[in-house]
Every structure is written in structure tokens, then in C-alpha cells.
Amino acid sequence: MKKIIIFFIFICAFHCPILAQIIQVQVLSEKNQPLPYSQVYQKKSGLSVLTDVNGMADISQFDKNESLEIRQLGYNKKKISFTELAALNFKVVLILADQMMNELVVSGNRWEQQSKEIPAKIESIKAAEINFQNPQTAADLLQLANHVYIQKSQMGGGSPMIRGFATNRLLLVVDGVRMNNAIFRSGNIQNVISIDAQNIEETEVLFGPGSVLYGSDAIGGVMDFHTLSPHFNEEFKVEGLVNTRFSSANQEKSGHADVQLSWKKWASISSFSYSNYSDLKMGKNGPQEYLRDSFQTTLNGIDTTLINPEPELQKRTAYSQFNMMQKIAYQPNKSNTIQYAFHYGKSSDIPRYDRLTEKSNDQYKNAEWYYGPQIWQMQQLKWTLTDTTQLYDHLKLNLSYQYFEESRNDRRYQSNILRNRTERVNAYTATIDFDKKLSKKTDLFYGAEYWLNKVNSKGIEKNINNENSSPIQSRYPNNSIMDSYGLYTLLKWKISPKLITNTALRFSHFRIDAPLNSDFFNFPIERAELSKGALNGSIGAVYLPLPTVKLYSNLSTGFRAPNIDDVGKVFDSEPGIVIVPNADLAPEYAYSADLGTTFSIQNQLKFDVSIFYTYLNNALARRDFHLNGEDSIMYDGTLSKVEAIQNIGFAEVYGVQVSAVWNLNPFKISGAYNWQQGIETDDNELTNVPLRHVPPSYGNAHVTYSNNGFKFDLYTLFNGEISFAQLAPSERNKAYIYATDDRGNPYSPSWITLNLKSEYRWKNGLSAQFGVENITNKLYRPYSSGISAVGRNFIIGMNWSF
Structure with missing residues (x-):
């Protein structure tokens, strides 16, 4: 024993x-x-x-x-x-000792730098916040930034507005590659939804002109998306994430999975997402003009109007989307990394809701109006090298190819002719960036960029009864080309530990060659050709009187080169108005001034205040035009007034952005407020009118609690009013998307919503999310939107990380 x-x-x-x-x-x-x-x-x-x-x-x-x-x-x-x-x-x-002062950002000078050394306002949306808020699309993700406003014309959309600018005056960047192409238009765009919100590791928003570093289009700001990246490990390791989400207001059913494989020298990440959305339900308490009392459909081959038994249900808004991503990285040594990435996003047909609600004499104008599948594909090869030489300390080479496909399809009510206009863009980009420490106090950043866009555009009309088809005027000149090259340099000089200056200069040259098709219109020229250069720069200073206080000012210029959409488009931007080509265009220039401060008190109370002013010279805008001496022409069977993009004069935008955070562990109270004004002045008419993309005052307020794996966020979103007098002329012409004031004029009412998001995380990597958006069931539309926002919406999500 x-x-x-x-x-x-x-x-x-x-x-x-x-x-x-x-x-x-x-x-x-x-x-x-x-x-x-x-x-x-x-x-x-x-x-x-x-x-x-x-x-x-x-x-x-x-x-x-x-x-x-x-x-x-x-x-x-x-x-x-x-x-x-x-x-x-x-x-x-772990949180940085002073998150607002020491945060690392890329968008400020294309290399990772501390935000306290950059004389500009930059806001980051972190992965933790993205995962918690769980936005449906990348457009909804951008709303997590305190100072980005989102407009929607349909559920499958989202057009950002920043500091009074939007569309082709803002730049989208994905992993260092510009997403803007030669057919980005001045009207609202939805290209951002091609980016998978589930793939975003971090998003940075640079406010104000970023043209010195990023070239054309970066007038109002830059939205820089950093997608999930593979990382290396000493031993083989497998990690991943699986999540699902359901939303009641549009019966959303979404799923996402990503898997990361890590070795010492090799790494890989694969990602897949799919979302399906039914028709969106709006709120009940608000302007009755927004309700969908009836809807059009086709029964037995005949267009018919039916009564909608649920007026809050926005019939014909449903769509779906699929995204995938694959990245493979190789690191032969710590100073040398090569990465290949493949992105793919495709939507279903997306109904254009605002065009489907438009009526004439109490009858719907359109039986069908939808965007065809929106496709975006990007292949990227990136090489990063760390090697101290006389020319650089770090080198970054970025080569990419993107393919864009989109189409517009419309058929008049009780007509048998369906019109289809399809655009395909092949975009090639090459950038090379260097940085070099010249001394303990001086850093030099410089680089070069070249991009080429090839545009194919076709127009076809088809008889839906007998399937016969024939060509029609395409939206853009077919086989047109736009390219650009640019050289930039930026010098950062630490005059003292408390004073830092940034000076930058860029030269860009762009060229357009667009052959015009005179089969349908007798254009006075055979080709639309442009070849021009642009020089812009910036100078800014940062003063750090205390470790927790940052004062900054910045003077900068930005520019936007006319693109093929400006020069060669033929399209009815709104009923009864047709846009025609105009090759006599020059770049528009922005002159901007920023003054701001960021400071914290005992690492608990943090404030951020920014005041800005932007003067846009030679502003490109739609104005009345003549084609062969005629001010009106027949277009798609409708007598339409002729307009064209022209350099009209100037525009001014000014405003203030304020945000604050108060940490009371485990509680946090935060909020933001935006106020801006903008006018547009025509040199010929000498009249001042409101600028189209200046939203009303807006903001948010949050109370957050986080402890022991549990987190909740009770928050409100609010939006001021834009009266009829404050609406831009182009917006007044779209009365069908607005509410009606006491005088019968269109206007955008103010609104406020109450919302709740919560999450609980278990120790096994499993987490559950529950939220309620628009608790009071408010019926509202964000400014300039053609679709009402979500009504009371219950959200349930499950995540498992391994």
C-alpha cells in the first residue's frame, strides 16, 4: 500500500x-x-x-x-x-497616455506620425468603435466620425459631406490608393458602399484641403480607409472572426467571416461578407409628405399604381451586396515587406428611390429607375522598405489596378422602352513615397504619383415587349482617357520641442482626351481635350505650450481638375434639364485657413475646437448653356433645358467644429457640434445663392458605460433646419424629396433621435450585441436625402473571435 x-x-x-x-x-x-x-x-x-x-x-x-x-x-x-x-x-x-495628442495617423503626410505634430484636424475611427457600433455600410461607418454628414438618395447609397463639400470635391482613399475616378460626378455618389465596413481596421478623416499630398479632388477633405492587414508571428498561428447581424427596420441579414494565418515570414488574411436588405421602414412621427402612400408595379405587363397598406414601408428600396478580400504578405526581414491585396465588391440592382417617388399630375413619372450592379475590384502590390541611405530612410511603392462598373436603367411609367447606360472604368495608379530624417529637428517627405483612367460608356434602349434594342446617346464619351502625374514634397521642422512647422508643395498635371459621338447630337467639336497643370502648397504650425495642449494653424490650397464627367457628360441630371459637354474648363482652386486647439485636463476632460474658412475660385458648377445656339433640346423624348459644367465664379464656406470627451471611468460622456455656412457667387449674374452641399447644424451626444466585458452607449443625433430661403436653387427644384412649410415651399425640418447600443463579451471570444435605433420612431430625412431614415430599428448581432 x-x-x-x-x-x-x-x-x-x-x-x-x-x-x-x-x-x-x-x-x-x-x-x-x-x-x-x-x-x-x-x-x-x-x-x-x-x-x-x-x-x-x-x-x-x-x-x-x-x-x-x-x-x-x-x-x-x-x-x-x-x-x-x-x-x-x-x-x-492599453490607451495612449494622451490619446488625442499622441495618436498615430497616416493621412497627415502619408507616413505614420503623431497627430500632435500635424497642423490639421484629423479624426480617427478605431476598430473597437467600428466593431461596437456595427454599421451596415461604409457610408454608415463614416457617420461615426463626429464631423461627417451623410446624404442618401436610396438605401444602397451614402454620399459624404465635409465642410460644405461633397462628391468629387472629397477624396476616397483605400489602403493608400485613390478611389476617385474620372467619372466621379458633382451629384451625390454612392461608391463608398463598395468598401466592406466589416473589413475596416481604422478610418482617418483629414479635414480641409489635402491636395498637396493626394492631388486632385481633395478640397473638402480626405477619407482614408485602412483595411484589415495580415501580421507576422514567430510561430504558426490561426486567428479569425465570424459575425452575424439582423436589423428589424429593413429585415437585414448579414454575415461576415475572416481568417488570418501567420508565420514568421509569411502572413495571409481572407475575408467574406454578404448582406441582404428588404424594403426600409421609416418612422411614424414626422412630416406626412415622406410617407409612401402608393407605389408602382407591373402586373400582367401593365404598369399599375397600388395603395401601400404600410405607408411607412418604403417600397422598392431592397438590395443586397457581397464583398471579399484576400491579402498575402511576405517579410524576408524586418526592414522589407511585400504585400499583395485583392478586393471585390458587388451589389445587386439598387432602386433609385427618389426617382421612383417623383410624380407629375398625380401620376408616377417612372415605372423603373435603378442602378445596375455596382462592381468594384482592386488589385494592389505594395512594397515597404526601411534602409537608411542618402536619399531615404523609408520607401513605400504602391501599384494598383481598379475596375469600376455601374449602370443607370430607367423606364417611363406606362412606356415599353427601357433605357440602359453602362460605364466601365479601368484605373491604374502608381505612387512612391519617401521619408528622410535630415537632422534631429528636420524630416523630409516626398514622392510622386501617376494615374490613368480609361472610360468605356454605352447607351442602349430596349423594347421590353419584343426585346428589340437600339443604341442611344451614352452618358460619357466612349473610349475616353484621363491621366495625371504629380510630384510633392513636405518638410517638417521642429524649431523647438514646443514649435513645429510643416511646409509642403505639389505640382500636378492632368490631361483629358474624350472623343464625342455626334450620331445623336451635332456637337460643335469632335473631341473634348484638356491639358493643364496645377501648383498648390500649404504652410502650417503647431505650438505645444504644455504636454496636454496643442494649438495649430494652417494655410493651404487645394484644387480639382475637371474630369470626364465635367467635360463630356450628356445626361438629364433632373427632369427637364440635360447636361451637355463643355471642354472650355479650368481647374477650381481652394484657399483654406484653419485655426484649432486640442487640449486635455488630467487625462479626463478633452476638448477639440476647429475654425475654418475656404474660398473656392473658378468654382465648377452647372449653369445655363447653349448647344448650337439652342437653349433647349429633345433628350430621351423630353424637351429639356440645356446646361453645362462651367467655371462660374467663386464659393465661400466657413464654420466651426467642436467635440468634447469626459472620462469618468467606467462612464464616458462625449459630444460634437458642427455649424457651417456657404454661398456660391456667379461672376456673370453677380448673385449669391446657398451652396448645395452645406448641411444644417448637426451633432451628437453620448453617454457610454464600459466594465467587466459589458458596454452600452445611449446617444442622440440631432440636425437643424434648412428653410426654403436657405436651400440651394437645385434643391428647390426637387420639392418631392422635401417636407412642405406653411407657405407651401420645400424645406428640410430639424430632427433629433434617441438610440441605444450595447454589447457583452464572454471570455471565450464570444460577444453579443443589441441595439435600438430611433427609439422614439421619429420620421425624418437628413438634408438633401431622397429617402427617409430608418424608423425604430432593433439590431441583434453575434460575434466570435478565435
Whole structure:
């Protein structure tokens, strides 16, 4: 018996330590990057350990009844119990010591720099906030930024407005590649929804002109999307995420999965997303003009108007979307990384809701009006090199190819002719960026860019009864080309630890060659050709009187080169008006001034205030025009007034952006407010009119609670009124999308919503989300939108990370 007991003790002595549970904690940054050499410490027990290169530390021997302290230079100290650690799946995220001052951003100068050294307003939307808010589309994601306004003409849309500018005066960037192409129009666009919101690791919004670094179009701002990237690991590792979401207001059914494989020198990430949306239900309490009392449909081959039994249900808004992404990275050594990426996004047909609600003499004008499948594909090869030479310390080469396809399809009510206009754009881009530390106080950034767009455009009309088809005028000149090259340089000089200046200069040249088709219209020229250069620059300063205070000012210029949409488009922008080509155009220039401050008090109370003014010279806008001496022509069977894009004069926009955060752990109170005004002046008419893309005052207020794996956010969104007198002339002509004031004129009413989002995370990587949007069931439309916003909407989501 004694021998058996001794043998049992012998076995336990050798095997029990092996069988004991090993507990590891991982310390991460807010960008979900491992933080090596972080100290994990217990004061009473005296135990201490450092994290490895993957941010991992073994805490098996630590006292489970005593809290841990986790420290890392430059980050806030974190005190956490074992219970809280378990709820977080033993992953701890450290916050920068002063998040608003030390945040790392890329959009400021194309290289990662501390935001406190950049004399511009930049706002980041982090992965943690994106995952918590769980937006349906990338357009909805942008609304998480405090100072971006989103307009929608249909559910499958989303056109950002920043500082009074929109569409082709804002630049979309995905992983360093410009998404804007030669047919980005001045009307509202929805290209941003091609980007998968589930793939976004972080989004940065640069406010004000970014043309020095990014070239044409970056007048009002730059929206820089950073998608999920593979990371390397000393040993083979598999990680991933699976999530699903359901929303009641549009019966949304969405699913997403991504898998990451990591080795020492190779890494890969694969991602797939699919979303299906039924017709969107609006709220009940608001302007009755927004209700969908009836809708058109085709029964037995005959267009018919039916009564809508649910007037809040916005019939014919449903659509679906699929996205995928694949990235493969190779790192032969720590200073050399090569990455290939493939992105693909495709929607179903997307009904244009505002055109489907338009009536004439109480009868619908259109039986059908929809965008065909919107396709976006991008292939990218990126090479990053760290090697101290006389010319650079870091080099980044970015080569990409993008394919865009979109179409517009419309058929008049009780007509058998369906018109289809399809556009395809092949876009090639090459950029190379360098940075070089010239001295302890001076950094030089410089680079070059070239891009080429080839546009194919076709127009066909088809008889839906006999399937006979014939060509019609295409929207754009077929086989047209636009290209551009640019050279830029930026010098950052730290005059002292408290004073930093940034000076930048860029030269760009662009060219357009668009052959015009005179089969349908007798154009006075055979080709629309342009070849012009643009020079712009900026100078800014940052003053840091205290570690927690930043004062900055910036003077900058931006420009937008006329593109093929401006020069060669033929299209009815609105009923009874047709846009025709005009090659006599020059770039529009923006002159902007920014003044702002960011400061914090004891790392708890943080303020951000920015005042801006922008003067847009040679502004491009639609104005009355003559084609062969005629002010009106027949277009698609309708006598239409002729207009063209012209350099009309100038525009002015000015305003203030304010945001604040008050950390009262575990509570956080935050809010933002935006006010802006804008006018457009015509040199010929000498008249001032409201600028189209200046939204009303708007903002938000949040109360957030976060503790022990549980988080909730009770928040409100609010929007001021735009009266009839404040509406731009082009908006007054679209009375069918607006409410009606006491005098019978269209206007955009003010509104406010109450919303709730919540989440609970278990220690096994599983989390559940629940939310209610528009709790009061408010019936409203954001300014200039042709579709009403979501009514009371219940959201349920499940996530599993492994």
C-alpha cells in the first residue's frame, strides 16, 4: 500500500505541474497590435513579468485574488482583476497616455506620425468603435466620425459631406490608393458602399484641403480607409472572426467571416461578407409628405399604381451586396515587406428611390429607375522598405489596378422602352513615397504619383415587349482617357520641442482626351481635350505650450481638375434639364485657413475646437448653356433645358467644429457640434445663392458605460433646419424629396433621435450585441436625402473571435 501511495505521489510531482492550467495575458494597442515589453505587475505578491514580442505574458503563478497592473511607456497604466481579464478573454488594450495628442495617423503626410505634430484636424475611427457600433455600410461607418454628414438618395447609397463639400470635391482613399475616378460626378455618389465596413481596421478623416499630398479632388477633405492587414508571428498561428447581424427596420441579414494565418515570414488574411436588405421602414412621427402612400408595379405587363397598406414601408428600396478580400504578405526581414491585396465588391440592382417617388399630375413619372450592379475590384502590390541611405530612410511603392462598373436603367411609367447606360472604368495608379530624417529637428517627405483612367460608356434602349434594342446617346464619351502625374514634397521642422512647422508643395498635371459621338447630337467639336497643370502648397504650425495642449494653424490650397464627367457628360441630371459637354474648363482652386486647439485636463476632460474658412475660385458648377445656339433640346423624348459644367465664379464656406470627451471611468460622456455656412457667387449674374452641399447644424451626444466585458452607449443625433430661403436653387427644384412649410415651399425640418447600443463579451471570444435605433420612431430625412431614415430599428448581432 505504501508503495502505491509513494508511486502516486511520484506521478503527481512530475505531472501535476504539466497538467496545471497555463494562463496567458496579451497586451495590445488600440490598433490591435501587440505591445512587447509591457510590464505585468502585482504589488502585494511582488510578481512581475514582461510581455514577449507578441504581447504575451504567462501569469499562471500570479495571485488570482489580487489585481494586476499593466504598464507600458507612453500608455495609461491599466489596473484589472482576474475576473475582468477572463471576461475580456485575457486580452487587454492599453490607451495612449494622451490619446488625442499622441495618436498615430497616416493621412497627415502619408507616413505614420503623431497627430500632435500635424497642423490639421484629423479624426480617427478605431476598430473597437467600428466593431461596437456595427454599421451596415461604409457610408454608415463614416457617420461615426463626429464631423461627417451623410446624404442618401436610396438605401444602397451614402454620399459624404465635409465642410460644405461633397462628391468629387472629397477624396476616397483605400489602403493608400485613390478611389476617385474620372467619372466621379458633382451629384451625390454612392461608391463608398463598395468598401466592406466589416473589413475596416481604422478610418482617418483629414479635414480641409489635402491636395498637396493626394492631388486632385481633395478640397473638402480626405477619407482614408485602412483595411484589415495580415501580421507576422514567430510561430504558426490561426486567428479569425465570424459575425452575424439582423436589423428589424429593413429585415437585414448579414454575415461576415475572416481568417488570418501567420508565420514568421509569411502572413495571409481572407475575408467574406454578404448582406441582404428588404424594403426600409421609416418612422411614424414626422412630416406626412415622406410617407409612401402608393407605389408602382407591373402586373400582367401593365404598369399599375397600388395603395401601400404600410405607408411607412418604403417600397422598392431592397438590395443586397457581397464583398471579399484576400491579402498575402511576405517579410524576408524586418526592414522589407511585400504585400499583395485583392478586393471585390458587388451589389445587386439598387432602386433609385427618389426617382421612383417623383410624380407629375398625380401620376408616377417612372415605372423603373435603378442602378445596375455596382462592381468594384482592386488589385494592389505594395512594397515597404526601411534602409537608411542618402536619399531615404523609408520607401513605400504602391501599384494598383481598379475596375469600376455601374449602370443607370430607367423606364417611363406606362412606356415599353427601357433605357440602359453602362460605364466601365479601368484605373491604374502608381505612387512612391519617401521619408528622410535630415537632422534631429528636420524630416523630409516626398514622392510622386501617376494615374490613368480609361472610360468605356454605352447607351442602349430596349423594347421590353419584343426585346428589340437600339443604341442611344451614352452618358460619357466612349473610349475616353484621363491621366495625371504629380510630384510633392513636405518638410517638417521642429524649431523647438514646443514649435513645429510643416511646409509642403505639389505640382500636378492632368490631361483629358474624350472623343464625342455626334450620331445623336451635332456637337460643335469632335473631341473634348484638356491639358493643364496645377501648383498648390500649404504652410502650417503647431505650438505645444504644455504636454496636454496643442494649438495649430494652417494655410493651404487645394484644387480639382475637371474630369470626364465635367467635360463630356450628356445626361438629364433632373427632369427637364440635360447636361451637355463643355471642354472650355479650368481647374477650381481652394484657399483654406484653419485655426484649432486640442487640449486635455488630467487625462479626463478633452476638448477639440476647429475654425475654418475656404474660398473656392473658378468654382465648377452647372449653369445655363447653349448647344448650337439652342437653349433647349429633345433628350430621351423630353424637351429639356440645356446646361453645362462651367467655371462660374467663386464659393465661400466657413464654420466651426467642436467635440468634447469626459472620462469618468467606467462612464464616458462625449459630444460634437458642427455649424457651417456657404454661398456660391456667379461672376456673370453677380448673385449669391446657398451652396448645395452645406448641411444644417448637426451633432451628437453620448453617454457610454464600459466594465467587466459589458458596454452600452445611449446617444442622440440631432440636425437643424434648412428653410426654403436657405436651400440651394437645385434643391428647390426637387420639392418631392422635401417636407412642405406653411407657405407651401420645400424645406428640410430639424430632427433629433434617441438610440441605444450595447454589447457583452464572454471570455471565450464570444460577444453579443443589441441595439435600438430611433427609439422614439421619429420620421425624418437628413438634408438633401431622397429617402427617409430608418424608423425604430432593433439590431441583434453575434460575434466570435478565435
